[in-house]
Amino acid sequence: MASTTASTGSSSFHNTHSNNYEKMASNCTLSVAKIALTDPIFNSFPITPSSYILDNACGTGIVTSLIKSRQPNVRVLGADLAPGMIETYKEKTARQGWENVESKVVDSRKLEGVEDGVFSHVVTNFGLTSGTEDKESTQKIAKEIWRVLGDGGVAVVTTWAERNFTDALAAAALSIRPTEKPFAWDIPDEWARGSWLMKQLEDAGFGNCVTVKRVEGRMEAASLEELVDNMMGVKDVFYKGYSEEEVSRLPAVLKEKVRNLKAYDEIEESVGIKMVAWVGFAWK
Ligand SMILES: C[S@@+](CC[C@H](N)C(=O)[O-])C[C@H]1O[C@@H](n2cnc3c(N)ncnc32)[C@H](O)[C@@H]1O
Known part of the structure; x- marks a missing residue:
């Protein structure tokens, strides 16, 4: 039987x-970043021409694009x-012609190479x-955030409370391979709690200068077909070892499982899956 858990x-x-x-x-990450970066707490630390911002674990630059x-x-x-x-x-x-990046x-x-404060x-x-x-890793990352943030600065850290889309991926796996335990990311349950995020930030050095808010984000696409096609991007992790024939059946099955999710919605010109996140704000 294939391995059923792995790192996220x-x-x-x-x-x-x-x-x-x-x-x-x-x-999905953009939807939460938009909420976090327009929150009154974040806005009480205004970005000015002399600000210097770390887009930490930046990926493709989703946060940078919002800031720019x-x-x-x-x-x-x-x-x-x-x-x-x-x-x-x-x-x-x-491509965007961003200056000072x-x-x-x-x-x-x-x-490494990043000075304190x-x-x-x-x-x-x-x-x-x-x-x-x-x-x-989480406490190491939180401590580094505290170390590189200057006095008078603010840190924003987001985590997932409810991913929801993974339920559809797992349900589709069970339809194709009913006797095999579906793949799941090896994520401790407590990492989905707001109190856990707060503790990470408190213990990193921020003490009582921390607030955590629960917000609703959304994974979305123009159509259900497109959303499923996007989700199939994780097939080499979630459906590792599946035959070509099994993979060819997945989109239709996944479409059904996504539509059956409680978190599924259709709003105006888009379809989506609601996802819930924690947004932690910590200041020095
Ligand atoms: C879920 S993505 C988030 C990307 C982006 N911040 C966003 O809003 O979409 C997580 C990112 O963390 C990066 N990452 C994972 N472990 C890391 C580490 N130890 N140090 C720095 N980046 C890491 C990954 O390469 C990936 O780009």
């Missing part, structure tokens, strides 16, 4: 999938462990729980 989106997964990451994400749309000249560092992600980030920087392949657990804002959008091989 490690940097090597993201490295291989840097080109289709945004298609797979289907705006507001403050085109602000200085940003995009940092990610996956070289493929940084390559895509650099291409986007050039640097990028760096670096581990969020140890931000240099940033006014540190945004870690779904980067805290991205690697599960190292169960100590």
Whole structure:
């Protein structure tokens, strides 16, 4: 029987999938970043021309694009462990003509070469729980966020409370292989709690200067067919070892399972799956 659990989106997964990451994400990380970066707490630490922002575990630069749309000249560092992600980030920087943007392949657990207290804002959008091989990684990342944030600065850290789309992936797996336990990411249950995120930030050094909010994000596409096609981007992880014939049956089955999700919705010109996130704000 195939292995049924594995680490969630490690940097090597993201490295291989840097080109289709945004298609797979289907705006889910963007939807939460938009809420976080317009929250009154974040806005009480205004981005000014002298700000310096770390897009931590930046991926393809979803957070950077939101920041640049507001403050085109602000200085940003995009940092990610996956070289493929940084390559895509650099291409986007050039394509968008972003000024004052640097990028760096670096581990969020140890931000080598980054001095203490240099940033006014540190945004870690779904980067805290991205690697599960190292169960100590989350506290290491949180401590580095605290270290590189300057006095008077704010950090934003997001995590998932409810992914929901994984239920459809698992249900589709069971339809195709009824006797096999579906693949699941090896994520400790407590990582989905708001109290856990708060503790990570408190223990990292922020003490009582922390707030955590529950928000609703959404994975979305123009049609159900497109959404399923985007989700099939994870097939080499969720349906590893499936035959070509089994994979060819998946889209139709997955479509049905997505439509049956309680979190599925159709709004105006789009279809989507609601996802719930925690947004942590911590300040120095
Ligand atoms: C879920 S993606 C989030 C990307 C982006 N922040 C967004 O909002 O869409 C997680 C990112 O964390 C990166 N990552 C995983 N482990 C890392 C580590 N130890 N240090 C730095 N980046 C890491 C992955 O390469 C990936 O780009």
